[in-house]
Amino acid sequence: xxxxxxxxxxxxxxxxxxxxxxxxxxxxxxxxxxxxxxxxxxxxxxxxxxxxxxxxxxxxxxxxxxxxxxxxxxxxxxxxxxxxxxxxxxxxxxxxxxxxxxxxxxxxxxxxxxxxxxxxxxxxxxxxxxxxxxxxxxxxxxxxxxxxxxxxxxxxxxxxxxxxxxxxxxxxxxxxxxxxxxxxxxxxxxxxxxxxxxxxxxxxxxxxxxxxxxxxxxxxxxxxxxxxxxxxxxxxxxxxxxxxxxxxxxxxxxxxxxxxxxxxxxxxxxxxxxxxxxxxxxxxxxxxxxxxxxxxxxxxxxxxxxxxxxxxxxxxxxxxxxxxxxxxxxxxxxxxxxxx
Numbered sequence: 001x002x003x004x005x006x007x008x009x010x011x012x013x014x015x016x017x018x019x020x021x022x023x024x025x026x027x028x029x030x031x032x033x034x035x036x037x038x039x040x041x042x043x044x045x046x047x048x049x050x051x052x053x054x055x056x057x058x059x060x061x062x063x064x065x066x067x068x069x070x071x072x073x074x075x076x077x078x079x080x081x082x083x084x085x086x087x088x089x090x091x092x093x094x095x096x097x098x099x100x101x102x103x104x105x106x107x108x109x110x111x112x113x114x115x116x117x118x119x120x121x122x123x124x125x126x127x128x129x130x131x132x133x134x135x136x137x138x139x140x141x142x143x144x145x146x147x148x149x150x151x152x153x154x155x156x157x158x159x160x161x162x163x164x165x166x167x168x169x170x171x172x173x174x175x176x177x178x179x180x181x182x183x184x185x186x187x188x189x190x191x192x193x194x195x196x197x198x199x200x201x202x203x204x205x206x207x208x209x210x211x212x213x214x215x216x217x218x219x220x221x222x223x224x225x226x227x228x229x230x231x232x233x234x235x236x237x238x239x240x241x242x243x244x245x246x247x248x249x250x251x252x253x254x255x256x257x258x259x260x261x262x263x264x265x266x267x268x269x270x271x272x273x274x275x276x277x278x279x280x281x282x283x284x285x286x287x288x289x290x291x292x293x294x295x296x297x298x299x300x301x302x303x304x305x306x307x308x309x310x311x312x313x314x315x316x317x318x319x320x321x322x323x324x325x326x327x328x329x330x331x332x333x334x335x336x337x338x339x340x
Contacts, residue, residue, distance in 0.1 A: 039079075039080065039081035041079065041081060041104065042075055042076060042079040042080070042081070045072075045075045045079065046072045046073075046075045046076045047072075049068050049069070049071050049072035049075060050068075050069065050072045052068045053065040053066070053067075053068030053069040053071075053072060056068055057069075074109060077107075077109040078106050078107055078108065078109050079104065079106060080100075080104070080105055080106070080107060080114070081103065081104050081105075082100055082101055082102050082103060082105070082117075083102060084101075084102040085102075085119060085120050085121045086101075086102070086117055086118065086119060086120070087099055087100070087101055087117070087118040087120060087150075087153035088100040088101075088105075088114050088116075088117055088118075089114070089115050089116040089117075089118065089153060089154060089157040089158070090107060090112050090113070090114055090115070091112070091113050091114075091115050092108070092111055092112050092113075093111060096154070096158065097112060099153050099154050115157060115158075116153075116156070116157035118150050118153040118156055118157060119150065120149060120150050120151075120153065121149060122147055122148070122149045122214060123147075123148060123149060124145055124146065124147055124148075125145070125146050125148065125164070125167055125168055125171065126143070126144075126145045127143075127144055127145075127146065127168055127171040127172045127175065128141065128142060128143045128144065128172070128175075129141070129142045129172060129175045129176050129179060132175075132176050132179040132180065133179070133180060134179055134180070134182060134183060134184045134187060135180065135181060135182055135183050135184075136183050136184055138184045138223065138224075138227065139224060140179065140184065140187070140221055140222060140223050141220075141221075141222040142175060142179060142187075142218060142220070142221050142222075143218070143219045143220045143222075144171070144175060144198070144216060144217060144218045144219060145216070145217050145219060146167070146171050146198075146202060146213060146215075146216045147213070147214040147215045147216070147217075148167060148206070148211055148212065148213045148214060149211075149212055149214065150163075150210055150211060150212075151210055151211065151212040152210030153210065154210065155208070155209055155210030156209055156210040156211065159208060159209050159210065160209045163206075163209050163210075163211060166206070166209065167202075167206060167211060170202055170205045170206060171198075171202055171216075174198055174201040174202050174205070175198060177201070178194060178197055178198055178201070182194065184223070187221060188221055191218055194218055195215065195216050195217055195218060198216040198218075199213050199215055199216045202216060
């Protein structure tokens with residue numbers, strides 16, 4: 001990969017980051033960049049052989065120096081080392097020879113060719129869907145992130161050209177399909193179900209490439225500003241409705257308690273007097289308070305008041321057979337006879 005290609009990819013990644021888009025996936029040549037650099041062991045052995053070749057050619061035999069120089073070149077080209085998270089896919093004369101893992105290994109120069117170095121660590125890819133219509137025709141912008149790793153290095157290297165770019169495209173397509181088949185309310189409230197649905201859809205599409213999807217997470221769902229205002233007014237109206245219903249229920253319960261208290265006070269005037277005295281006591285506990293008591297309340301607190309007399313009279317009035325109170329009887333004086 002040339003210097004101009006590096007600059008072009010760097011500029012494309014910067015432009016995508018500034019515009020909020022997903023940066024382009026690295027090219028296959030960039031994925032093989034680690035194979036062109038020598039590992040520390042190969043470098044040390046090649047350098048030692050090169051020094052021995054120079055010393056042998058100068059002090060002993062020039063042919064021996066040339067042979068040692070060729071050994072240094074062979075070591076540089078054949079001795080490879082893979083890290084614990086890497087897999088080297090090797091072709092021999094165009095056919096798959098092996099997939100080498102962590103440690104040192106040898107390849108035959110010119111005959112063997114490393115076509116891919118696969119990173120098996122968990123990686124992330126951010127993707128989004130702009131102005132995607134939901135099932136109820138509401139345009140939304142959705143941002144999500146996918147966690148994935150290479151489960152089969154052979155398939156990732158041979159079954160597809162660039163698996164990173166393919167994952168990005170498949171994720172975007174699956175996200176748009178999920179948005180189109182979902183209602184806005186379900187998309188906003190059931191994030192877990194949407195994440196699980198995307199994980200299964202993307203995992204089924206990437207499995208033939210040797211890619212395993214660990215999880216998918218929806219980070220943000222942006223809706224139009226006008227719709228946000230409408231939803232806010234709707235939520236406010238629902239809260240006001242619920243508050244009024246609760247207030248009405250509380251007033252009904254309080255009214256029922258008042259009715260029960262009135263019935264109790266009607267049958268027990270002494271309880272009403274005690275309640276009135278308790279109210280006066282509660283109101284006069286604060287020092288320096290001036291209390292104005294209506295005269296009718298004072299009359300109610302007087303045991304000899306007409307109210308108490310009427311209540312006692314009502315209790316002592318005999319009742320008739322039909323449940324109605326008998327009318328009071330007034331004694332009638334006998335007529336006096338006229339004197340003869």
